[in-house]
Amino acid sequence: MGSKEDLRKLPSVDAVLNEAEVRGLAREHGRDVVLWAVREVLEETRQAILEGAPLSKPSELIGRVTARVSEIMQPSLQPAINATGVIIHTNLGRAPLSEAAREAMQAVARSYSNLEYDLEAGQRGSRYHHAQALLTRLTGAESALVVNNNASALLLILSALARGREVIISRGQLIEIGGGFRIPEVMAQSGARLVEVGTTNRTYARDYEQAVTERTAAFLRVHHSNFRLVGFTHQAALSELVGLARQRHLLTIDDLGSGALLDTAAFGLAHEPTPQESIAQGADLVCFSGDKLLGGPQAGIILGRADLIASLREHPLARALRVDKLTLAALQANLLHYLRSEALEKVPVWRMIAWRAEELHSRAVAWSTALGEIDVATSVIEGHSPIGGGSLPGETLPTYLLAIDTPAPDALAARLRASQPPVIARVEEGRLVLDPRTVLPEEDAIFIDALCVALNA
Ligand SMILES: *Cc1c(COP(=O)(O)O)cnc(C)c1O
Numbered sequence: 001m002g003s004k005e006d007l008r009k010l011p012s013v014d015a016v017l018n019e020a021e022v023r024g025l026a027r028e029h030g031r032d033v034v035l036w037a038v039r040e041v042l043e044e045t046r047q048a049i050l051e052g053a054p055l056s057k058p059s060e061l062i063g064r065v066t067a068r069v070s071e072i073m074q075p076s077l078q079p080a081i082n083a084t085g086v087i088i089h090t091n092l093g094r095a096p097l098s099e100a101a102r103e104a105m106q107a108v109a110r111s112y113s114n115l116e117y118d119l120e121a122g123q124r125g126s127r128y129h130h131a132q133a134l135l136t137r138l139t140g141a142e143s144a145l146v147v148n149n150n151a152s153a154l155l156l157i158l159s160a161l162a163r164g165r166e167v168i169i170s171r172g173q174l175i176e177i178g179g180g181f182r183i184p185e186v187m188a189q190s191g192a193r194l195v196e197v198g199t200t201n202r203t204y205a206r207d208y209e210q211a212v213t214e215r216t217a218a219f220l221r222v223h224h225s226n227f228r229l230v231g232f233t234h235q236a237a238l239s240e241l242v243g244l245a246r247q248r249h250l251l252t253i254d255d256l257g258s259g260a261l262l263d264t265a266a267f268g269l270a271h272e273p274t275p276q277e278s279i280a281q282g283a284d285l286v287c288f289s290g291d292k293l294l295g296g297p298q299a300g301i302i303l304g305r306a307d308l309i310a311s312l313r314e315h316p317l318a319r320a321l322r323v324d325k326l327t328l329a330a331l332q333a334n335l336l337h338y339l340r341s342e343a344l345e346k347v348p349v350w351r352m353i354a355w356r357a358e359e360l361h362s363r364a365v366a367w368s369t370a371l372g373e374i375d376v377a378t379s380v381i382e383g384h385s386p387i388g389g390g391s392l393p394g395e396t397l398p399t400y401l402l403a404i405d406t407p408a409p410d411a412l413a414a415r416l417r418a419s420q421p422p423v424i425a426r427v428e429e430g431r432l433v434l435d436p437r438t439v440l441p442e443e444d445a446i447f448i449d450a451l452c453v454a455l456n457a
Contacts, residue, residue, distance in 0.1 A: 085435025088389025153300030225390030259288030
């Protein structure tokens with residue numbers, strides 16, 4: 001039982017700071033950090049004694065101080081190894097960046113840049129100029145604008161072009177993307193009035209037509225990013241909406257979500273609509289994320305008519321939603337991979353999509369061999385890698401998984417998450433499974449180390 005006696009015996013801050021081990025910590029991490037840790041640990045111990053706990057041994061106290069210092073010094077955002085097989089995993093930071101994109105970010109981070117400086121004229125330029133030419137060349141759009149993310153893109157478009165007016169959308173497209181992001185709520189924020197048409201499963205072009213009033217500003221199409229509409233269904237084609245909108249002098253806005261520049265059907269997946277197709281079909285504005293199937297940094301990319309893009313740039317919200325130089329640098333480098341037709345080899349998410357099943361089989365077998373010494377039942381089994389991240393819902397790529405048979409797969413998954421770097425795995429049918437598709441080949445060695453440690457624990 002804790003007592004007054006125990007409280008009295010609690011060492012002083014200075015006494016703990018004077019312990020050899022704690023002095024070592026102070027030399028390594030600085031005195032302030034160690035002082036915070038000691039004060040926190042002593043205060044917690046005092047509270048615990050007041051609640052009846054016995055006084056901890058001095059070695060325990062010092063152990064807690066050491067642990068607290070590492071906790072303080074470990075930034076909470078850190079790299080992780082994704083062994084789930086989910087290629088665009090929003091919780092794990094979506095797209096890993098290519099080497100060129102990483103280098104481009106470093107280069108503009110290290111020194112000054114011409115972010116908003118016109119080198120020819122020697123005066124103020126515009127940051128919006130930077131990725132624009134690459135985006136228009138790749139997609140056939142007249143103009144382009146990059147903002148913070150796709151939710152911002154939609155908010156900016158609707159605020160600038162439909163505030164106080166009506167925007168018509170199919171009931172089958174009033175989606176929630178995830179993390180509570182709902183299309184109707186973004187529309188409400190923008191000051192545009194949502195007009196729902198059709199039914200959950202079927203919406204025809206005539207439904208849009210019948211809903212047009214003198215207050216209508218636009219038709220909005222939203223791509224079904226994370227669910228599938230199957231069975232007795234119909235959605236009006238983008239080209240039909242464009243035809244109708246032109247007759248009525250309305251805008252057609254297309255929220256594509258993912259922004260795949262390459263054809264996903266080449267990999268046995270369903271065809272994900274591309275920005276090029278939306279532009280060719282006449283959408284006035286198209287928006288999508290930079291970090292889904294485009295495989296770049298977080299960004300919202302808006303393509304379309306030059307006059308409309310110009311008014312978006314001038315809107316006060318554009319300033320609030322603007323991208324920083326690191327994003328622009330990474331985005332430009334990422335777009336260059338597509339321009340050079342090397343995206344399948346260089347853009348990590350496309351390299352992952354393009355892995356052939358035999359290659360994944362060899363890697364899973366190599367992992368299993370690397371665990372050779374450890375007494376654990378492993379097998380290489382067939383599995384499926386989901387695309388994830390609101391791209392191609394329900395679609396998967398055939399893969400091979402390393403399955404680990406253990407009586408407590410959840411405990412093993414927790415130990416893997418606690419490794420440095422953390423490894424994120426899946427538990428399926430009572431086994432822990434690891435998918436080589438999303439583990440970068442250069443991470444293989446640390447991945448195997450983490451696995452060995454977690455299995456031996
Ligand atoms: C993912 C997605 C968004 C949100 O994009 P962020 O870049 O995450 O802001 C919006 N619309 C659709 C259709 C999406 O799939």
